[in-house]
Amino acid sequence: MITSVPKAVVVGGGFGGLAVARALLDDGMDVVMVDRHNFHTFQPLLYQVATAGLDSDNVAAALRGIFHDRHRFDFRCGEVVAVDFAARQVDLGGATLGYDWLVLAAGSVSSSFGVAGVEEHTFALKSLADAVRLRSHILRQFEDVAADPSLGDHGGLSFVVVGGGPTGVELAGALVELIEHVLVRDFPNLDVGRARVVLLEAAPHLLSAFSPAARRLALDGLRARGVEVRFDTAVDRVEEGAVHLVGDSTIEASTVVWVAGVRPAPLAEHLGAGVNLDRAGRVCVEPDLRVAGQDRVFVIGDLAAGWPQLAPVAIQQGRHVARQIKRLEGGRPTRPFHYFDKGTMATIGRNSAVAELPLGIHLSGFVAWVLWLFLHLITLVGFRNRAAVMLNWAWNYVTYDRGARLIVDDVVA
Numbered sequence: 001m002i003t004s005v006p007k008a009v010v011v012g013g014g015f016g017g018l019a020v021a022r023a024l025l026d027d028g029m030d031v032v033m034v035d036r037h038n039f040h041t042f043q044p045l046l047y048q049v050a051t052a053g054l055d056s057d058n059v060a061a062a063l064r065g066i067f068h069d070r071h072r073f074d075f076r077c078g079e080v081v082a083v084d085f086a087a088r089q090v091d092l093g094g095a096t097l098g099y100d101w102l103v104l105a106a107g108s109v110s111s112s113f114g115v116a117g118v119e120e121h122t123f124a125l126k127s128l129a130d131a132v133r134l135r136s137h138i139l140r141q142f143e144d145v146a147a148d149p150s151l152g153d154h155g156g157l158s159f160v161v162v163g164g165g166p167t168g169v170e171l172a173g174a175l176v177e178l179i180e181h182v183l184v185r186d187f188p189n190l191d192v193g194r195a196r197v198v199l200l201e202a203a204p205h206l207l208s209a210f211s212p213a214a215r216r217l218a219l220d221g222l223r224a225r226g227v228e229v230r231f232d233t234a235v236d237r238v239e240e241g242a243v244h245l246v247g248d249s250t251i252e253a254s255t256v257v258w259v260a261g262v263r264p265a266p267l268a269e270h271l272g273a274g275v276n277l278d279r280a281g282r283v284c285v286e287p288d289l290r291v292a293g294q295d296r297v298f299v300i301g302d303l304a305a306g307w308p309q310l311a312p313v314a315i316q317q318g319r320h321v322a323r324q325i326k327r328l329e330g331g332r333p334t335r336p337f338h339y340f341d342k343g344t345m346a347t348i349g350r351n352s353a354v355a356e357l358p359l360g361i362h363l364s365g366f367v368a369w370v371l372w373l374f375l376h377l378i379t380l381v382g383f384r385n386r387a388a389v390m391l392n393w394a395w396n397y398v399t400y401d402r403g404a405r406l407i408v409d410d411v412v413a
């Protein structure tokens with residue numbers, strides 16, 4: 001590795017980390033990326049892995065592979081546990097790594113919001129391992145009830161999704177389609193009609209970031225597919241096999257998926273007293289995305305306070321930070337970050353999505369769904385993944401089949 005040029009350490013190989021690393025490498029800088037996984041995860045499609053629509057390697061890409069043609073790139077597979085700002089070093093829990101510029105892009109993790117039993121008895125959908133674990137569990141419920149139908153009397157085929165944001169809506173819709181189009185054929189002797197998919201939302205509506213019209217479309221679409229949607233329903237606690245709701249009612253369910261929200265990656269808490277966090281625990285940053293008082297440290301993506309926790313925010317912030325580092329290297333002042341909102345979208349199921357685009361353009365139904373497919377395809381990292389996803393989607397669409405319905409809970413820890 002050449003060390004005569006400034007070295008940037010990028011913590012996190014998610015959307016923000018990839019964007020900043022690419023731009024810094026284009027500017028001729030040395031970049032060392034640190035991630036606790038050796039791969040990038042395309043989180044928006046995790047729900048399709050969980051519902052057997054895609055294979056796990058369709059939505060992930062090895063970080064060394066992404067940058068294999070960049071000779072100024074290096075990678076460390078490890079977890080950053082602290083930063084010594086005075087010494088300009090990150091601590092990898094034993095080893096240290098020096099930096100000239102540091103970009104923290106460690107993202108977020110699933111949050112239980114302190115609700116009892118969530119950590120122990122629910123499934124998250126934040127990582128690739130979460131998605132594979134959930135898929136295996138869903139499929140195992142069908143195998144178990146097929147072997148012992150009495151389990152179906154106690155929620156064996158009840159799937160409760162907590163959180164009516166885009167992830168909850170997409171997961172609930174995909175789950176119903178998996179059951180009604182695929183598992184019904186796999187289990188001809190099982191009364192699959194007993195399966196329930198329940199979506200719980202504490203607010204009086206789904207998709208809080210969307211317009212009332214899009215929320216209504218999503219609700220109608222889910223209900224038409226057979227999802228039971230319950231509003232104003234907060235979870236009091238979760239126990240093995242049951243969700244207890246505030247107000248004393250209980251839903252028996254062997255599967256509870258918690259997609260109610262996220263909190264910043266634990267690294268935020270370990271940055272020391274000199275770094276301010278907002279009420280949600282995200283790192284407060286200056287308008288140029290630097291940490292106050294730390295001229296060489298930037299924070300982007302889900303970890304940074306002040307912007308929506310979305311992939312395009314992280315990507316735009318990554319590119320912005322690379323431009324600011326170049327300006328600072330050239331002795332020029334930094335510029336503030338401005339987010340360009342290109343809109344939001346969510347799928348409800350086959351042929352159905354809602355999209356809200358700039359200039360007040362609202363799309364729904366098939367057109368929005370095709371747009372959703374297209375945008376996710378072009379945002380996926382790597383040609384191989386794009387080709388594999390396109391092939392899988394085409395196959396699933398034409399045949400109503402799902403190729404990846406494998407139970408691999410013995411190999412995923």
Ligand SMILES: Cc1cc2nc3c(=O)[nH]c(=O)nc-3n(C[C@H](O)[C@H](O)[C@H](O)COP(=O)(O)OP(=O)(O)OC[C@H]3O[C@@H](n4cnc5c(N)ncnc54)[C@H](O)[C@@H]3O)c2cc1C
Pocket residue numbers: 011012013014015016017034035036037039040041043044045046047078079080081105106107108125126166167265266267300301302303309310311312314
């Ligand atoms: C299920 C799901 C669906 C989503 N759908 C959408 C969508 O449709 N559209 C949209 O815009 N957004 C969506 N999002 C949100 C979007 O994925 C995030 O906003 C985006 O990933 C944030 O990018 P990031 O770079 O900040 O963090 P991430 O992409 O989460 O990357 C963080 C990286 O940091 C690594 N890391 C964390 N801590 C450490 C550490 N201490 N040391 C080393 N490495 C560390 C992690 O392993 C990870 O690779 C979704 C999120 C989820 C979970």
